[in-house]
Amino acid sequence: GAGVSQSPSNKVTEKGKDVELRCDPISGHTALYWYRQSLGQGLEFLIYFQGNSAPDKSGLPSDRFSAERTGGSVSTLTIQRTQQEDSAVYLCASSRRGSTDTQYFGPGTRLTVL
């Protein structure tokens, strides 16, 4: 079956613009994660969705960042008024219920803010 997909693969935007990043998890996976990977850094947890439970937003770096997951499947990460420090690769991962340790990652979206 298909893996986790993300779009776009690359996004270049101007400072101050809003961007939306999309993640399609593996079908049937109830858990979905967003991470940020900056150059020379490890993965930074952003947000976690599990089924219909309230998402864990504790990793979102500022109120410019938000995410939603519609219908328990596709997720969108929105960054408002982008800043240059937002430039990074944004990774999405999904996992099965009860197996959140084994996360399957998408290829990521490389965001460049000019």
Place this chain on the structure above:
Amino acid sequence: AQSVTQLDSHVSVSEGTPVLLRCNYSSSYSPSLFWYVQHPNKGLQLLLKYTSAATLVKGINGFEAEFKKSETSFHLTKPSAHMSDAAEYFCVVRNAGNNRKLIWGLGTSLAVNP
């Protein structure tokens, strides 16, 4: 609070020689530990995981890791490096409990020389 430290940012070995990638963790509870690999231009992939069963864990591609509680370590090893092992390797920790967030190390870049 849990944390993970990868002791080497870069490791270079010759093809056919052993690989050792070092990882130390800090955890208040019995941790779950993972190694992920990221090949150039490819998504992150789970290499192996420790979840309180056998302390020596075997993973894919001939890699293994040993959980040593007394040393709070989870080093990744392989007896004989192959050119295809060149990649970025991440050590990850998750505390047992309700917190499903994974804490990621900064990564170790493995280079394999012919």
